Every structure is written in structure tokens, then in C-alpha cells.
Amino acid sequence: MPITRKRLTIDLTEKKVFCEEISLNERRRFLGGRGLNISKLFKMTHQNTDPLGPDNVLIIGGGLLNGLYFGRLNISAKSPESGYLGDSNIGGYFPSELARTGIGQIIITGKSKDPVYILINNNNVEIRKASHLWGLDTYETQIKIREELKCPDAKILCIGPAGENLVRFASVASGYKSMAGRTGMGAVFGSKNLKALVAIGSKPFQIFDPSMFQKTIIAVTEKLMKTGWAKALGRFGSPLLLHYANEKGFLSYRYHQKTSIGRDAESIEAEALDKYATGMVACSGCPVHCRHRYNSDSKFGMLKGEGPEYASVSSFGNQLGNLDIEAVLHLVGICNRLGIDTISGGGYLGWALTLYEKGIIDEKLTGLKLEWGNVDAIEKLLYKIAKREDFGDILADGVFAAKKLPEEAKKYLMHIKNISIEMTDERVVKAFALGLATSTRGCCHMRSRVSIDVVQYPRELLAKFYEADVGQSYKEYTGKSKMVHWHEVFNAMVDSVGICRFASVFSSINAIDYEDIAKLLYSATGIDLTPLELKELGERIYTLERLYIVREGIRRKDDTLPDHYFDVPVPDGPAKGHFIDRAEFEKMLDEYYELHGWDKNGVPKKETLVKLGLEEYSEN
Amino acid sequence: MKIKVDEKKCTGCGLCEVICSLSHMGIVDRNQSAIRIIMDDLGDSIHKPRVCRQCIKMKCLEDDLGKNPSLNVEEERKKFIWESIKRYELCPFEGCFAYNDKVYHCNLCDGEPQCVKVCTQGALTITE
Secondary structure, three states: OHHHOEEEEEEOOOOEEEEEOOOHHHHHHHOOHHHHHHHHHHHHOOOOOOOOOOOOOEEEEEOOOOOOOOOOEEEEEEOOOOOOEEEEEEOOOHHHHHHHOOEEEEEEEOOOOOOEEEEEEOOEEEEEEOOOOOOOOHHHHHHHHHHHHOOOOOEEEEOOHHHHOOOOOEOEEEOOOEEEOHHHHHHHHHHOOEEEEEEEOOOOEEOOOHHHHHHHHHHHHHHHHHOHHHHHHHHHOOOHHHHHHHHHOOEOEOOOOEOOOHHHHHHHOHHHHHHOEEEEEOOOOOOOOOEEEEEEOOOOOOEEEEOOOHHHHHHHOHHHOOOOHHHHHHHHHHHHHHOEOHHHHHHHHHHHHHHHHOOOOOHHHHOOOOOOOOHHHHHHHHHHHHHOOHHHHHHOOHHHHHHHOOOOHHHHOOEEOOEEOOOEOOOOOHHHHHHHHHOOOOOOOOOOOOHHHHOOOOHHHHHHHHOOOOOOOOOOOOOHHHHHHHHHHHHHHHHHHOOOOOOEOOOOOOOEOHHHHHHHHHHHHOOOOOHHHHHHHHHHHHHHHHHHHHHOOOOHHHOOOOHHHHHOOOOOOOOOOOOOOHHHHHHHHHHHHHHHOEOOOOOEOHHHHHHOOOHHHHOO | OEEEEOHHHOOOOOHHHHHHHHHHHOEEOHHHOOEEEEOOOOOOOOOEEEEOOOOOOOHHHHHHHHHOOOOOHHHHHOOOEEOOHHHHHHOOOOOOEEEOOEEEOOOHHHHOOHHHHHOOOOOEEEEO
């Protein structure tokens, strides 16, 4: 049964492995994945925990339905990129394979003296030497491990050189393109001398009500695939969003200098990938199949892989003034191999290119002509970041790089809670802006992005869905706090089940919802949580994450946006003149805290903690 | 009737394996499924579903027919589990699968193949 999957605790200092049950009570309160991770991370780290020190813990938690329907997991730790909450979600094939070993959560503590990798082969757990893998990129690492284990089906999570060298925005990779990208979880792997985690699993899953579960899977799949959104994703993948962003004026061109580039964007829109793509592939258990596979010759040599996602195309395309799709594929491929998060990576590079343009840094310091769209220089800088060489060593520290640069550099750095601004510019879409400001892991669109607000739904339908007046347009402030709150809570629950954002309510209100998840959970596991209880579970997770960052000192003052969003109206294009009004923003925040049951300073109220059963965390 | 496979369309999601074992065995286990995807996730990403081709002349049954000429071929066709490992060895197409001394064979779910229902990309289709 999925609910009998166990928890492994692995001490890399002492090389000890401990296996225990995950109680039904924990499952009912947090399900799995992101929820179960924060319940442990909160207790196992504290304010003085050094994210890159041996006392940080690395938690890998699988969604409860992994291996059955969909399959995603969260990697959580204190973040080296922000110093606050680190948490990143990944799909691909590893999460379901881990579930088949009978393991639901792995907690890694301490630090190995030498490089190692962890092999979980059903009931056998081995800590194996990895010195021979150190320095290899993420593809080479996975191929080499499969060869040495003589197991072509082994599924692997691993880091590349960026993680090894403690680049603060290093990712964890699996397969060609599945990445736990944000918040620097790759650097936590590196800090523990942990190169990879390997799963080989063949355990069957007992199902609570097989016939009901079968019917539910078929019905939910049918319902999901009827939505225009799932159909479009299955054809174009997430890059289809680039067109929307450009059309409505919320993409970032040259680090937020412009928010739309008209027809110039066509060269990097989803259709441009058709020339290279040979089909679509899916993560384990997902009927949507949203990523391209490509295998094509180019001016950069053979381009081979999967993806890229919209966020990666936009981060290494428009964000850096690069409108050449081949160069985008090439640069994103390099990031994936080196294990660099494309979103944060593109953000910090965008900042560096801005500083270069303004003459705040020069070629003497950078060793490279950091001009917009200079693909060669960007490529070289990526390698320098991963290896922490020269100027790359400075930029590898993310927002903390500002300390090593001229004072004026800080003025142009855009981040929220120490995590880089992204490839979109949210000045016109008010719900997006609020969601970035309040995200518990720092600047992140995936915590709440109210994508529904920008697609063409009749407003009265949206008002009914959110049970509130959500205004007449995405450009207004009305009801946006309600929308952000709805998605923050829903997404926290969905991440704990292991279902993807793109399959659940995100851009379509007819995608997988609370009712569907309640049925799936009950028929698969017997856990009988009602949609209302699932909502409360999502709130429990989100509030506990908030409590975690509150303990780190985060308050209302930090739930904000870069000054650029407030002070500089969009210069031209469809969003011309839009900016975030400070008074309106504060009003949204007030409403938002109220909805969560947090006080005016963003601190969860005592009665909220009692209601959610989180009292045990309040004294920590 | 048989299940036609278009490898180029397979996304590698594995839902066919999930639903097959679920509907026939009441559990989820790719080892107890009569359809399998050979994954190629670090190669060309072309995944290959394998399932019984419903051959008119069943080479898989040759050995058993030799031993028992009165074996009812049409009855065997309808079975999901075969006890004879030899059938797995004789199939020239990797169309059935051995696991724990049993062979898992596609019996077309009594005319309503469940795997086809969850293959949203259409890599699996029904043909006569």
C-alpha cells in the first residue's frame, strides 16, 4: 500500500541507515511529498543551521500516489540560495521508481568525508563510493551509474559540477531534463559530498479498492484530457505560455527593460521548437505528456534531449536578449548538464548583463563581453559559474554576490527573499505579483500562479469558482488575494499527493480538483479525507512553511516586490503604463493575511495554529 | 481484434502498465502486467510498448500443442495468466512476459482493452 511506504534516515557522517514506519496520523495530516517534508524540516533545522553545513538536512519526499497515478517528489532543506526555506519539486521517472522500493521519504543528515552515492535497491540500502563520478555532468553521471550497476532501468537523482562546487542555485537532475531547480538543493547535495541517489524498485502496490481506483483513473484522465489546456500542453508543452506572456505584456525582456517584444518573440515561441522536436514524452504516470523530445543537428552541433520548459526558454531567451531558439536549446542543455537552475541562473545572468550594460562592471572584472544575446559569452560564464572560476565564482553566490561587487550593483538586483526574480514581469498581472511576493520559498511563480486569471474565462464563472468577486480583469487588484490564497493552499496539497501543476487546476478550472483527488486518495489508499479536509491540509502545509520562514525572521516587510515593480511603469507594449500601486498592494496583503489566519505582520495567529493542529510547532 | 502499437507516439508514461495490472490483478505492478514499455529515457527518448500481437498462428503455444494436441487455442487466447514459461520463451515478439514462474499475456480484457483508454497520445489503438 502506498501508505505503508517507509521513511529512511541516512547519516552520511556515521554511514548509518535507519528505517521506520510513517504513521497513518502523519499521512492524514501531511500526506507525503512537500507536506511531510516541511513537517520534518521544521523540527530538524533551526535558525542557526548553516545551509551548506553538515547540520542541514536534506529531505526527499515522494507524493502519496507516486507509482500509481502521476509521480513527483519534493526535495527540501534549508536553502543555500536564500538562507530560508529550500524546497523544489521534480517529476520524471525517479519518483515512481523510489515508490516501488517501498520508500516514501528519505532524510539525509551529516556529511560524508568522500564523495558517495546512495543506492536503494528494494530493501537494500548502500552508501557507495562516488569519487570516480565527481566532476561528471548530470547525463554522464546517470549513464555511468547504470553501467556500473548493470541496470539500464535504474532511476537516478544527481548533481552536476555546479552542485559539487556549491553554486547557490545548483539544481538536482534526473533524466534529460527533470530538474528540482529552485532554491539550490543541488548545493546541499554537494555540501554533503552526495553525488546521487539511485532507486531500483519492483515492489507491487496493494490497492484499497482496485475497481473504484481503476474507474477513477479512467474518469479523471478523460475529464482532464477534455480540457483545451491539457490538449494544448500535450501538443506544444509549456512553451505555449511564452506567446501569452508576450501578447499580454508580462514577459521580461533584457531583465525587465521591456515586457513585450511584439513579433520578434515568434522566433522563440512554441512553434519554433517543431523543427527540432521528434515527439512528446511524459513523466511517469502522466497522461498530459507535455515535454518535447528533440534530436537534431544545429550550428552548435547535435542538440539532444527533452523539454525545454517555458521557464527555461524564457530565462535563456528573452530574459537575456537572446531570440535564437537553437541558442536557447544549447544553453538550457548546458545548464541541465552542469546542474544549474535555469530560472535563477537566467535571473542572475540578467542582472550581470544589466550591470555590464550600465558600466558598473566591465570586461576587466568579467573577462567576457557580457552583452545582451552574446551566446558565446553566456555559455562561457555558465561554465565559469559551475566551476566557480573568476567572475563565475562571484556570480555563483546568487544574491550574495552583491557583497563582492560595486555598491551600485545592489540597486539593480531584483529578488524576493533572496531568490532571483524570474523570466516574467508581473507589473500588469496583479495576482501574479502578489503570489511572487508571498511565496514561502522566495520569488517563485509555482507556489500560486493564478494562470486562470489571464486566460479567457467569463468573469462570472471565475467569481463562482473562487466564491468571490475577482474583478473584471487580471489588471485589477480586486479579489486577487483570494485567488492567490486559493492556489497556495491547493498547490501545497497537490504537491503532497504527487500530481503535477499542469494536470491540476492551474490554467483550467476543469482540470484535476479537490473532488478528484479525494476520490483517487480514497480508492487507492483508504484515506478518507473530504475535499474540505484536503483544503485544511493544504492550509496546514502552507502555514507551517510560513512559520518556518517566520522563525528565520521573515515578516510583512519581506513580502514585497523589487522597487522596479512599484516605481517604474512598463514603458511600452500591451502593458504600457502598468505598475504596482503601493497602497493597493498593501491592501491585497492585508486581505491575504486575513484569509490565511495570519496577523497583520504575516505571523500565523495562535488560533490558526490550534485550528490546524500545529501547536507543537509554535514553541520551536 | 488486436492492440496496435505506434512506438513514435509512446510518451513513456506507463499508465498502460498501471491499468493492466490493476484491472486483472487488483494491484499496481508492472511485473504483473501484460503490456510493458521498454524505456529509453537517456537515449533517443523513443519508448517501446510491447504487447501480444494476437498472432493467428500462435508460435508461443507450439511446445504445449506438441505435448497436448487437443489444447484449445481459443481458450488459451482468453487467459491473462499462463503457467507455461515455455510460451514466453517461444514468443518471437516479446509479446508476453514472465514473472515468478507465470506468464502474463494480453487477453484484450474481454474485448475492452483498458490500456487503450488511458493511452492519451494514441500510441495504443484497437484494430481488427
